[in-house]
Every structure is written in structure tokens, then in C-alpha cells.
Amino acid sequence: MFRIDPRRLDLAAEFRANPVGIHSPELQAVLNVMRSLPLEQRYILIRRTPFREWVLAQFTGVRNEPPRIYHDKAFASPEEAEWAIFKLRWKHATGEELHEKDLP
Amino acid sequence: MTRRLVAYADRLSAHPGERLKFMVNSMGSEDYRADIVRLRCGDLDPNGPGFKETIVESPVAGSCKGRRQEIKAGSCAIIDDDPRLAALTSFTLAAYIWPTTPDRDRQAIIGKWCDIQRRGFALAIDEGEATLLLGDEKGQVDRIGSGTALHPRQWYFVAATFDADTGIARLIQRPLDPMLGGPIDVARLAATGRIDGDNGVPLSMAAFLAKGTRPIARYNGKIDRPRLASAALDDAAIEALAGANVPQPLRDVVLGAWDFGDGIRTDRFRDRSDARLDGRLLNLPARGMKGHNWDGSAHDWKAAPEQYGAVYFHEDDIYDAGWDVDFELEIPASMKSGVYCARLTQGEEIERVPFFVRPPKGRATADTLFLVPSCSYMAYANEISSMPSGGIEHGFGHVPAYGPEDLFLWTHPEYGLSFYDTHIDGSGVCYSSRLRPILNMRPGHTTAWVGIGGSTPWQFNADTHIVDWLEAKGIEYDVATDEDLHNEGIALLQRYKSVVTGSHPEYWSTPMHDALGAWISDGGRFAYLGANGFYWRVAFHDTLPGVIELRRCEDGVRDWEAESGEYYMSFTGEYGGLWRRNGRPPQSLVGVGFVAQGFDVSSFYEFQRDAADPRVAFIMQGIDPAERLGDFGSVGGGAAGLELDWVDAKLGTPWHTLRIASSLDHSNAILLVPEEINSATPAMSGRDNPNVRADVTFFETPGGGAVFSTGSISWAGSLAHNNYDNNVSRMTENVLRRFVDPTPFKMPEG
Numbered sequence: 001m002f003r004i005d006p007r008r009l010d011l012a013a014e015f016r017a018n019p020v021g022i023h024s025p026e027l028q029a030v031l032n033v034m035r036s037l038p039l040e041q042r043y044i045l046i047r048r049t050p051f052r053e054w055v056l057a058q059f060t061g062v063r064n065e066p067p068r069i070y071h072d073k074a075f076a077s078p079e080e081a082e083w084a085i086f087k088l089r090w091k092h093a094t095g096e097e098l099h100e101k102d103l104p
Numbered sequence: 105m106t107r108r109l110v111a112y113a114d115r116l117s118a119h120p121g122e123r124l125k126f127m128v129n130s131m132g133s134e135d136y137r138a139d140i141v142r143l144r145c146g147d148l149d150p151n152g153p154g155f156k157e158t159i160v161e162s163p164v165a166g167s168c169k170g171r172r173q174e175i176k177a178g179s180c181a182i183i184d185d186d187p188r189l190a191a192l193t194s195f196t197l198a199a200y201i202w203p204t205t206p207d208r209d210r211q212a213i214i215g216k217w218c219d220i221q222r223r224g225f226a227l228a229i230d231e232g233e234a235t236l237l238l239g240d241e242k243g244q245v246d247r248i249g250s251g252t253a254l255h256p257r258q259w260y261f262v263a264a265t266f267d268a269d270t271g272i273a274r275l276i277q278r279p280l281d282p283m284l285g286g287p288i289d290v291a292r293l294a295a296t297g298r299i300d301g302d303n304g305v306p307l308s309m310a311a312f313l314a315k316g317t318r319p320i321a322r323y324n325g326k327i328d329r330p331r332l333a334s335a336a337l338d339d340a341a342i343e344a345l346a347g348a349n350v351p352q353p354l355r356d357v358v359l360g361a362w363d364f365g366d367g368i369r370t371d372r373f374r375d376r377s378d379a380r381l382d383g384r385l386l387n388l389p390a391r392g393m394k395g396h397n398w399d400g401s402a403h404d405w406k407a408a409p410e411q412y413g414a415v416y417f418h419e420d421d422i423y424d425a426g427w428d429v430d431f432e433l434e435i436p437a438s439m440k441s442g443v444y445c446a447r448l449t450q451g452e453e454i455e456r457v458p459f460f461v462r463p464p465k466g467r468a469t470a471d472t473l474f475l476v477p478s479c480s481y482m483a484y485a486n487e488i489s490s491m492p493s494g495g496i497e498h499g500f501g502h503v504p505a506y507g508p509e510d511l512f513l514w515t516h517p518e519y520g521l522s523f524y525d526t527h528i529d530g531s532g533v534c535y536s537s538r539l540r541p542i543l544n545m546r547p548g549h550t551t552a553w554v555g556i557g558g559s560t561p562w563q564f565n566a567d568t569h570i571v572d573w574l575e576a577k578g579i580e581y582d583v584a585t586d587e588d589l590h591n592e593g594i595a596l597l598q599r600y601k602s603v604v605t606g607s608h609p610e611y612w613s614t615p616m617h618d619a620l621g622a623w624i625s626d627g628g629r630f631a632y633l634g635a636n637g638f639y640w641r642v643a644f645h646d647t648l649p650g651v652i653e654l655r656r657c658e659d660g661v662r663d664w665e666a667e668s669g670e671y672y673m674s675f676t677g678e679y680g681g682l683w684r685r686n687g688r689p690p691q692s693l694v695g696v697g698f699v700a701q702g703f704d705v706s707s708f709y710e711f712q713r714d715a716a717d718p719r720v721a722f723i724m725q726g727i728d729p730a731e732r733l734g735d736f737g738s739v740g741g742g743a744a745g746l747e748l749d750w751v752d753a754k755l756g757t758p759w760h761t762l763r764i765a766s767s768l769d770h771s772n773a774i775l776l777v778p779e780e781i782n783s784a785t786p787a788m789s790g791r792d793n794p795n796v797r798a799d800v801t802f803f804e805t806p807g808g809g810a811v812f813s814t815g816s817i818s819w820a821g822s823l824a825h826n827n828y829d830n831n832v833s834r835m836t837e838n839v840l841r842r843f844v845d846p847t848p849f850k851m852p853e854g
Contacts, residue, residue: 020502020556021705021771022791028772035497042497045505046105047558050148050548054505054557059491063528064517067506069105078505078557085503 002029006094012086013103019082034089041092043085048074054081107512108132109170109448109455110519110541112425115650116478117460117585120437124459126446127427129541130170136450138168138431143443143458145572146547146565152738153572153824155548157447160439164431170450173428175540177518178319179389179421180212180311181330181362181373183381185304188334188359189216192301196333197227197236198263198345199309200280200396202326202414204529206232206254211323213262214330217312218303219320225299226312227264228321229254234277234288236264240297250277250288256325256529258284259396261346266299267336276342280396307332307360307381310389310417319386322419324529328395329413332360348410350377365409368392368674369646373415388423388535388651390416392674394667403669406677418527422520423651424539435461441469441582443476443571445547456547458564460583468599470580471844474571475603477563478538478585479611479642482652484563485542487522488513489663490553501704501773505558507550509543519543523611523654524663532664537651554703554746560739562746566820567606570633573823574604577837589616590644597623602843607634607820608747611642611654614678621693627807629843633836635798635817636698636747638690641683643675657681659779661701684755684779692756695801696749696813702774702790706745706818708735709765709800717762719852720802722842723812724764727831733765733800734832739821742767743832746817748774748798758803760852765800767816800835808848812839 011027023031040061045054046069056073060066075081090098111128118124130136144156159165183189197214205211206229215226215237223239230237236248254260259280266273273294278287305312309330311319331345335357344351350361358377366374368391375381385391392405395413402408433446441463445456460476463469490496490504491514497503506514513519520540521533544551544563551562561569574581581604589596590613597603597619609632612620617638624630639660643653656662657671660682673680683690690697711729714720727733734743744767751757770790780795781788790796798815805811814836822832 020773022769023772025791028791032498043503044552045503045557046511047505047507047550048105050507050550051150051557051559057506063491064515066511066515078502078559081505082503082556 002033004030004033004090004093006096009102010104012090012098015086016083016103019079033093037089037092043088045078045081052076054078056081056084105508105511107508107543109136109450109453110543111446111448111455111457112539112541113446113457113459114539116538117462117588118435119462119465120435120439122435124433124435125429126431126433126457127173127425128430128448129173129427130450131172132170132450133172134170134450135167136170136448137166139165139447140433141445141447143445143547143568144575146568147561148548149559149561149738152821153569156572157445157547160444162433164433168430175422175425175518176318177387177422177520178311178322178419179385179387179417180319181309181383181385181415182313183307183360183383185306186381188379189307190302192334193268193299194266194334194336195225196263196265196335196337196342196345198331198342199227200259200261200328202257202259202396203229203254203324204256204531205324206256208324210321212308212310212312212321213323213327214309214332215312216301216303216305216307218305219312219314221303224301224303224305225266227262229323234260234262234275236273236275238266238273238294238296238299240299242297244296246273246295248273248275248290248292250275250290252277252285252288255284263342265336266294268299323417324419324527326393326414326416328364330360330362331358333357334359363413364391364415365395365413368405368409368412369677371648385415387421389418389421390534390674392670392672394669398669400669404672406672416531418529418531420517420521420528422518422540423537423648443568443583458545460585462584462588463582468582470582471601472579472581472840473597473600473603474574474581474583475589475605475609476583476585477567477606477609478587479613479652480608481542481545481564482536482538483523483611483642483654484544485522485536485538486513486519487524487544489524499702499773499775500553501702501771502556504552506552507558509546509549510552513543526664532656532666534655535651535653539650555740556704561821563608566608566817569820569823570604570606573828573833576824576828579840586616589619594619594623597628601846602629602631602840604631604840605633605637607817609634609637610639611652612638612683613642613644617683617688624805624809624811625807627805627809627848629809630694630811631839631843632694632811632813633819635749635815636701638683638693639698641678641680641686643673643678645675655680657685659685661777682779689755690749691752694811694813695757695761695803696751696799696815697755698777699748699750699780700774700776700790700796701747702771703746704740704773705771706737706740706742707767707769708742709733709744709767709798711765712763714762715764720762720764723802723835723838725838726834731831734819734822736825736830737818737822739818743819743822744798744816748796749813749815750795750797750799751801761801761803763799763801767798770796804849804851806851810843810849
């Protein structure tokens with residue numbers, strides 16, 4: 001299985017610049033790994049106000065059990081939310097924090 | 105962030121003079137205000153055409169009393185109470201069972217059990233094992249269990265007897281597969297007083313009925329050959345009872361030998377015993393299901409009904425919510441054909457129940473018909489597929505984003521599921537009804553997995569982009585639903601010069617398909633403004649209104665897969681699955697068919713050589729063929745996206761079809777559909793497979809008609825761009841204006 005290389009900050013920068021749409025093959029490989037996490041660890045979003053506010057949430061892995069909603073983790077755009085989740089997944093996969101200031 | 109006010113109507117469409125009934129559940133029990141609105145656009149996206157509705161004067165406008173109404177989900181079989189059942193003191197109960205969730209709470213198999221009085225008798229699954237429940241007049245209960253856990257998805261023969269004279273109770277649990285061990289046979293003196301069937305409840309299977317109507321102790325799994333006798337039978341007699349027919353020596357004591365393989369198209373089932381205690385099914389458990397004796401030699405239940413004697417029950421089956429009516433609307437003659445909603449307002453909570461007003465019966469009030477893809481709305485009704493599974497985020501291309509409707513449905517399984525969902529036991533949902541609130545067919549709703557932030561309109565709201573555009577362009581239109589087309593056939597289409605689809609007309613019954621095909625051949629003009637249409641074959645029920653069936657057979661994009669041997673639909677006996685697998689690929693009807701899908705961003709088209717053909721000059725009028733087509737739009741930024749259709753001569757694209765434009769440069773998340781992949785390769789996406797594309801096509805028919813197809817679901821999201829002044833809008837308008845011109849189209853020379 002492909003392992004995410006924490007030194008490849010260029011791929012994080014590519015995602016930050018364009019979270020959805022056409023990605024390089026290497027960024028796509030990173031995303032494929034990130035999107036395969038078990039359900040109980042899967043981050044999702046809840047639309048708190050349509051087209052204005054999204055909040056972070058996580059499935060519990062139990063059917064018909066409401067997701068855990070992190071009301072303090074709110075985002076004004078889905079791109080910001082995608083980036084926040086990318087950072088969480090990066091940390092999960094590599095053990096290392098991803099800081100915006102380190103991006104190339 | 106959930107819903108407190110939900111409602112549904114008894115029908116989707118009505119002519120002036122007809123009545124619609126509205127049923128409402130106000131969970132807060134407060135009053136609400138009702139209004140009728142005409143809807144032009146239901147998309148809240150600030151980058152789209154904008155949300156547009158207008159209040160229509162109506163006698164229902166005003167304050168309404170709120171009240172709670174509940175849905176009682178769970179399918180079961182019921183045999184109405186009968187003196188012969190009430191008189192039972194000794195008995196034998198038996199059935200073949202295929203339990204799917206034996207570890208869940210107590211589940212009824214067959215019995216006459218009153219849970220409130222804890223009185224009666226039943227064969228059930230309790231603590232994971234087959235169990236005989238006995239309850240006497242004093243509410244004293246005994247349970248005789250097999251002591252051996254049932255394995256899920258395995259066939260067992262289970263039986264229980266009680267002899268009133270000796271007080272001996274017996275329980276048999278025998279797996280059909282010897283790998284699961286030998287038969288269990290437990291017999292002992294019951295620790296109860298007198299047992300009888302005189303408890304005022306019906307005999308039921310797969311659930312007990314509380315207060316006469318609420319299924320409890322709901323079973324998940326199949327039941328085959330349920331049996332009841334009025335005596336405690338011995339081994340040989342029990343064995344004989346399990347046969348297909350009632351043995352002559354047992355005819356006096358058998359009170360029920362039910363054959364689920366008979367009447368598969370109905371919600372009734374027959375008793376083959378002399379007692380003739382026929383029964384009915386509640387909440388549409390699945391029929392046409394393989395029985396314990398299915399040996400793979402037959403795949404069509406019509407050819408071998410004796411191998412399809414099982415009914416598959418689910419605790420989350422629902423057909424008709426059956427709520428009491430809160431208000432009714434008689435469609436006034438002044439109400440122009442179009443899309444309307446009953447808008448119910450309770451503080452910040454707003455529920456809108458869409459309905460479609462048709463022109464006066466038997467008439468057209470416009471040249472163009474907007475055919476509302478209501479079968480597709482029903483197919484997606486209350487879809488939560490991405491919640492239990494986490495979905496295929498790889499295919500979404502973004503993190504799914506859920507809204508209040510999703511959160512409500514997630515915690516209210518009784519509102520039922522869609523064709524995209526699996527039941528609690530993992531089996532596919534093959535029936536979907538509109539007689540319940542459908543919370544994702546609501547203005548303002550967005551779909552979690554469609555577009556970044558779950559912000560892209562899908563189905564109903566995407567289709568209102570087409571409605572909005574028709575209004576903006578002043579193109580007069582009537583509306584009718586798929587269900588209307590199913591019921592009325594070609595006569596409905598023959599009243600119009602031109603028919604326009606929604607963005608995703610995916611689900612088609614045979615009568616609908618027949619009518620459309622015949623009308624196109626006969627000179628109809630058809631504008632297919634979407635993609636992944638004419639894909640799945642569905643069936644309507646002979647007698648039950650408002651419900652359709654789907655079998656997800658051997659091919660196609662399938663959120664679940666029908667079991668082998670269960671590809672024939674129970675409602676009609678037709679082979680289910682893809683139209684492509686039933687001799688009618690979409691290409692043969694409309695020129696293009698499904699090739700790829702993905703839910704992140706959209707792309708654009710480039711004009712092809714055929715765009716210069718004089719036959720399509722009317723389509724290209726005012727459009728520069730050097731431009732990109734649809735390099736804009738509120739759905740993923742382009743007119744080619746979400747789901748894509750392409751031409752394929754092998755699948756029947758007519759020989760003279762002109763490919764006006766094709767899309768390109770799709771993203772990593774736009775992936776080929778399974779039926780286009782006989783063997784997986786790493787090159788499956790818009791980045792590395794040239795087949796990932798949408799085609800805009802046109803062809804004429806011998807009857808003077810024509811078909812225009814856009815090959816993309818996101819087409820509708822580009823119509824309103826730049827105040828409706830753009831090449832997607834212009835091309836669509838060029839087509840629809842010509843399509844109402846009676847001058848026949850001419851076929852090219854062959």
C-alpha cells in the first residue's frame with residue numbers, strides 16, 4: 001500500500017491550492033489513501049447554514065447513531081473545510097503536523 | 105440541525121378539479137402555516153439562478169393545527185383472527201427460515217402473540233436461537249430455546265409443538281447445511297398454565313402487532329413454507345407438514361400451509377390447507393425470493409414458483425405511512441400546469457411538499473411537455489447510502505457534507521430507504537414508495553456527495569433549473585410525471601410537439617419506455633437535457649399505488665447487488681436490471697448512454713466536425729464553433745459533469761447520429777462505469793481514459809421527429825449563466841424552438 005511521505009509538502013500545497021478537481025497522479029494517490037480510512041474514523045461535514053457554514057463531524061461507525069459533530073470547528077467555505085480535514089488526515093497517516101507556513 | 109415538520113401528499117400530480125391530500129407530522133405539535141407556492145427554482149446556491157417561489161392564492165392558506173404522526177415500519181404477514189385460531193390449545197408451528205440478524209432483539213417467526221398481555225404462543229428468534237414462546241392467561245411466560253445460536257444467512261427448518269393434554273412443549277432447530285451441525289430437539293414440560301389462541305390478536309409472521317397496527321419483534325430474513333396445525337404432531341407428521349403440499353392424513357389438523365410462491369405479484373398469500381386462512385402482507389416485504397429449495401436450476405420465479413416460496417422481511421420496510429389527512433387541496437381551474445409546493449411554515453422550520461399540476465384532463469395547454477422524472481425521485485427517496493457505508497469518497501472527489509434532512513433520516517429509519525440503500529441486514533432495498541415524506545425531494549435540499557461542500561443541486565432541484573430556464577425564455581410548457589406516462593402511455597405524449605426531460609431521468613418502467621420509443625418513432629421531438637437516463641428498468645405494482653420495484657442485477661453502477669436467482673421483479677415478473685441488459689441500451693433510444701460519473705467538478709465540450717453539418721445548422725445558429733461549449737455553470741463550473749453519456753454504435757446509436765460536441769479534460773474523480781469495464785485497468789478516470797466524455801448529439805427519425813441529447817447531468821446548471829445568455833442556453837433554445845415547429849425533420853440519405 002502506498003505510504004504518504006511527510007516530506008512531500010509540495011503535494012499538500014497542491015491540495016491547498018485546489019482541493020477539488022484535477023490533481024496530479026501523486027496527489028491523487030495521497031487522497032486515495034486518505035479516503036480509505038475506516039468508517040469510525042471518517043471525517044465528514046455538516047452543513048450548518050446552507051452555502052455559508054460547514055462544521056466538522058465524524059461518523060461513529062454505528063448505523064443510525066448520529067455523527068459526532070464538532071460545533072467549534074466551523075468553516076465559512078467548503079474549501080477551508082477540505083483543507084482542515086486534509087491536515088487531520090495527514091497527521092493520522094504520517095504522524096506529523098502539517099503547517100501552512102511550511103508549504104512551498 | 106434536524107427536521108421537526110415533515111409531510112407528504114397522496115399523489116404527485118393532479119389535474120384541475122382533482123384533490124390532493126396532505127399528511128403532516130409536526131413533531132413539536134405546534135401549529136404551522138400552510139401556503140401553496142408555485143416553484144420556479146428550488147436551488148439555494150447564490151451562484152445559481154436563485155431560489156424562486158411565488159405564493160398562489162388557495163383555500164388551504166392559513167394556520168393549521170400541528171400534531172404528531174408516526175411511521176410504523178417493519179414488514180410482516182397477517183392472517184386475520186378466526187375462531188379456529190382462537191380455539192387453539194395444542195398446536196404445531198413450523199417454517200423454513202433464513203435469518204439475517206439473529207443476534208438482534210427478539211424477532212417473530214410465526215405466532216399468535218399478544219405482547220401487552222404476554223399471552224399466546226409463537227415461534228420466534230430470541231437470544232439468537234429458535235425459541236418457542238408460551239404465555240398463559242395470567243401472563244406467565246415460558247420460553248423454550250434451542251440453546252444453539254442460529255447462523256445468519258443460513259437455511260433452517262424450525263418447528264415447535266405444544267400438547268395441551270400433557271403440557272409438553274417441544275422446539276426443533278435443524279440446519280439444512282450439515283456443516284452447521286445436527287438437529288436440535290428440546291422437549292420439556294411447559295412452566296405455564298393453559299395456553300390458547302384466544303388473545304384477540306391476529307396470527308402473524310415476521311412481527312407481532314401491538315395495538316393492532318404497530319409491528320414489534322420485527323424479523324429480518326426470509327420465511328418459507330410457514331405451517332400451523334391444531335395438534336402437537338410427531339416427527340413423521342412434522343416432516344410431512346414441511347412438504348410442498350398438505351398430506352392427506354394431516355388435512356384435518358392443518359390450519360395453515362401457506363404458499364408464498366403463489367401470488368408473488370400481489371400483497372396477498374394463499375393457504376393451501378382446507379382451512380383457507382389466506383393472508384396479507386404489510387409494508388411490502390420482498391417477494392420472488394429464493395426459497396430453501398432453490399437449486400440454481402431456475403432463475404425466473406414464474407418458471408419455478410415452487411423454488412421461490414420465500415418472503416424476505418425487513419424491520420425497516422415501509423410502504424404507506426398511512427397518516428391521517430391534515431388538509432386537502434382541490435386543484436382550481438386557474439392553476440396553470442407547473443411545479444408547485446405545499447409550503448408549511450413553523451417558525452424557522454419550513455417543509456415544502458412538491459406536486460405537479462397538469463393541464464385539464466385530456467388536453468395540452470402548451471406545445472412542450474416537461475416530463476418530471478418522478479421514478480428517479482422515488483428511486484432516490486430518502487437516500488442515506490453514503491452514511492452507513494461512509495460512501496465512496498474516492499468517487500465523490502470531496503468530503504460529503506450532510507444537512508438537516510440527512511441527520512433526520514439517519515436517526516429515523518422508519519421513514520424508509522431508497523434504491524441506493526441497504527436494509528439494516530445489508531440486503532438491497534428493492535421497493536420504494538412515495539407514500540411517505542421524501543425529504544430529499546425538497547426545494548433547498550442539497551445532496552451530501554454531489555459537489556464540494558454538498559452544495560450542488562441533484563434531481564428535483566437540478567430539474568428546477570430547467571423549469572427556471574423555460575420560464576426565463578418564455579417557452580410555454582405543461583408538466584406530467586413518469587407515473588402519468590406509465591399510466592397513460594403514448595396518448596399523453598401525442599398531445600405535445602416536443603418533450604423535455606429532467607437532468608437525470610434514470611428509471612423507466614416498460615410501459616414508459618414503450619410509449620416514449622413509439623412516440624419518438626412516430627415523429628415526436630425529444631430533448632434529453634441530462635445524462636444517465638433510460639438506465640434501470642423498474643416496475644409499478646398492479647394494485648398498490650405509488651410504489652416501484654428495482655432489481656440491481658448483474659451490471660451497472662450498483663450500490664447493492666441482487667442475489668443471483670433474484671433478478672426477476674416480483675411486481676411484473678419482468679427481468680430487472682439495466683435496460684442495456686434487456687435489449688434496449690439508452691443509445692438505441694436517444695443516441696447516447698451512460699459511460700462515466702464523478703461528483704467533484706465539471707468540464708466543457710469542444711465542437712466536433714459534425715457541428716458544421718447543415719442538418720444541425722438550426723442548433724448552431726448564433727453559436728461560434730470555435731468556442732468552448734459550456735465552460736461555465738453553477739454545477740461544478742461546467743456543462744459536462746456529474747454523469748456523462750456517450751455514443752456507441754455497438755449499443756445502437758442510430759447510424760446517422762451527429763456528434764455535435766464532446767467534452768474533455770475531466771477530473772481524476774470522473775470514472776468509467778462498471779458496464780464499460782470488462783477487465784479493470786489503472787486508466788479509468790477523466791485524466792487517463794479518453795472514453796470519459798459526454799457527447800451532444802442529434803438525429804432525425806423517419807416519422808419527421810428528432811432527438812437531441814446533451815450527455816451530461818450538469819447541463820442544466822449552465823443554462824442560467826450570464827443571465828441566460830450563453831451558448832448552452834442558446835443551443836437548448838434553438839432546439840426547443842425548432843422542435844415545436846411542425847415542419848417535419850428529414851432523414852438523411854442512407
